[in-house]
Amino acid sequence: MIVHGDRIYIRPLDLPDVPALHLLRAENETFFRPFEPLQDSNAFTLDAVQESLVKMIAEREQDSAYAFGIFLNGTDELIGRVRLSSIVRGPWQNANLGYYISERFNGQGYMSEAVGLVLRFAFENCGLHRVQAAIMPRNRGSIRVVEKNAMRLEGLARNYLQIHGVWEDHAIYAMTREEWPPAPGDRSDSALSHLE
Secondary structure, three states: OOEEOOOEEEEEOOHHHHHHHHHHHHHOHHHHHHHOOOOOOOOOOHHHHHHHHHHHHHHHHOOOOEEEEEEEOOOOOEEEEEEEEEEEOOOOOEEEEEEEEOHHHOOOOHHHHHHHHHHHHHHHHOOOOEEEEEEOOOOHHHHHHHHHOOOEEEEEEEEEEEEOOEEEEEEEEEEEHHHOOOOOOOOOOOOHHHOO
16 A cells, blocks of 8 residues: 655555654644644653554554555655545545644645645545545645645635634535546635635
8 A cells, every 4th residue: 555656655654653653743743733633741652652553553444544654755754644534435435634744844745745645545546436625724835735636625614623722714625536636737726715
């Protein structure tokens, strides 16, 4: 389940990745904080990261979520994570998309590439019909990531998710199997100006 790109590759995270994932989370605790739910003070310990990864492996085995590490080609350095979660089969065949990247590699196009790779996995390997992402309108970098991958804006969900202790609105972006792969140069139109 390794998906290769031009500068990175993604592969499922496993127990040998615990030290690198712990380092990634610990080094970026302050950077990630404004974009995540409130975390317990122990959430960034080695034991907590291992416990979280054990849960993610079990979810993968149950086909309910897939957590991929984002690794640099050449050095194999773990620089982020991209995840398909809350997978629903049956007539919906849907998953939620979530991701984060180290501050050192933020804004350099790595996450856009990683999301493209996980969409390829979702539609070509996992048999999903729809992938959706919920993004706070103020998170412009994350919006650029989904726009570069031609995910379309579906609307604004008011008070959708509690982030850092505050109920935040989220813009919902999605793509279906019929829209994959996007045409070269295609990207969704940003309609956030009238939603904010």
